[in-house]
Amino acid sequence: MSHTLKNVAVVGAGLVGSGWAIVFARGGAAVRLYDASEAIRAQALQRLGSMLADMQAAGLVGEAAPILARITLCHSLEEAVADADYIQESVLERVEVKQAACAQIDAAMRADAIVGSSSSGIPASAFTEGLAKRSRFLVAHPVNPPHLVPLVELVPAPWTDAGIIPVLRAAMEGWGQAPIEVKGEIEGFILNRLQGALLNEAWALYEAGLASAADIDRTVSEGLGLRWAFMGPFETIDLNAPGGIADYSARLAPLYHRIALSRRDPQPWSAEAIARAEAERRETLPADQLQARTDWRNRRLMALVAHLRDQPK
Numbered sequence: 174m175s176h177t178l179k180n181v182a183v184v185g186a187g188l189v190g191s192g193w194a195i196v197f198a199r200g201g202a203a204v205r206l207y208d209a210s211e212a213i214r215a216q217a218l219q220r221l222g223s224m225l226a227d228m229q230a231a232g233l234v235g236e237a238a239p240i241l242a243r244i245t246l247c248h249s250l251e252e253a254v255a256d257a258d259y260i261q262e263s264v265l266e267r268v269e270v271k272q273a274a275c276a277q278i279d280a281a282m283r284a285d286a287i288v289g290s291s292s293s294g295i296p297a298s299a300f301t302e303g304l305a306k307r308s309r310f311l312v313a314h315p316v317n318p319p320h321l322v323p324l325v326e327l328v329p330a331p332w333t334d335a336g337i338i339p340v341l342r343a344a345m346e347g348w349g350q351a352p353i354e355v356k357g358e359i360e361g362f363i364l365n366r367l368q369g370a371l372l373n374e375a376w377a378l379y380e381a382g383l384a385s386a387a388d389i390d391r392t393v394s395e396g397l398g399l400r401w402a403f404m405g406p407f408e409t410i411d412l413n414a415p416g417g418i419a420d421y422s423a424r425l426a427p428l429y430h431r432i433a434l435s436r437r438d439p440q441p442w443s444a445e446a447i448a449r450a451e452a453e454r455r456e457t458l459p460a461d462q463l464q465a466r467t468d469w470r471n472r473r474l475m476a477l478v479a480h481l482r483d484q485p486k
């Protein structure tokens with residue numbers, strides 16, 4: 174390992190905490206995993222074993238067993254975090270739950286440890302303000318599932334020690350993740366703001382009856398999304414005009430400005446449109462097949478990740 178964070182604790186072993194445990198153990202760290210729920214703790218190692226077996230089958234990891242062997246299940250939060258260099262908080266997305274868990278972590282952690290919160294939208298300043306070691310906390314927001322999708326948004330609170338970002342960035346790279354830095358607290362960070370822009374437009378088009386949900390989905394899965402697996406919007410437009418991004422902007426910026434002006438009064442997603450989309454989706458995918466389709470999605474994702482890993486950058 175080329176970074177200094179060797180001992181890692183994961184607090185919360187749900188969907189995201191389990192994925193994080195695999196990320197750190199796969200990256201060579203000694204991982205101590207804790208969840209407040211006894212039922213979750215009881216099945217945590219078995220669940221991790223089967224996730225790793227799927228990854229091994231997809232060619233994403235060599236041997237699953239040594240990775241699993243680096244993960245220790247703990248029965249108290251203190252036991253998990255006391256010796257950790259890095260702590261990944263992954264408890265429920267409710268401010269009072271985050272506050273309580275972070276207060277417990279604050280009391281039990283080493284003064285020089287770093288704490289990243291998996292928070293999807295609550296900024297670190299909302300649940301770390303009163304902590305003695307608050308300068309050691311920030312948001313490290315993953316994409317679900319973190320062991321398959323590498324992006325991590327690092328979002329400091331106003332009081333986060335600035336020296337943490339380069340250390341955590343290097344560690345995340347070392348663990349095989351793709352960190353980005355958000356230079357201030359903004360609701361939704363970067364990822365969910367981009368996703369929100371697309372979702373809000375999709376709902377508006379659907380509400381206006383301009384296309385079916387299936388056809389709007391197809392526009393992404395058979396169109397825009399193909400490039401998005403390996404490049405973002407700026408690089409996309411840089412390559413979509415002969416003279417690059419400035420040339421593209423000269424040609425098409427007025428169109429995008431008119432589109433933005435046409436959405437100056439955003440509306441909530443309407444109950445009527447949601448009911449219509451729900452009916453359309455359930456006709457295509459009955460509710461009792463949601464889990465099977467999720468499993469299919471995860472297998473497709475693993476195959477895509479394996480493919481992308483072997484491609485030139």
Ligand SMILES: NC(=O)c1ccc[n+]([C@@H]2O[C@H](COP(=O)([O-])OP(=O)(O)OC[C@H]3O[C@@H](n4cnc5c(N)ncnc54)[C@H](O)[C@@H]3O)[C@@H](O)[C@H]2O)c1
Pocket residue numbers: 184185186187188189190207208209210213250263264265266267270273274291292293294314315316317
């Ligand atoms: N699910 C996603 O798509 C996704 C994506 C990115 C980030 N996140 C974020 O990750 C965090 C966890 O979400 P999740 O989807 O894994 O939820 P989850 O419900 O699957 O897991 C949360 C776990 O936290 C445990 N917990 C609650 N309080 C605790 C405490 N004080 N100490 C230890 N464990 C405690 C619960 O028992 C539960 O097992 C949230 O902040 C969420 O917003 C979720």
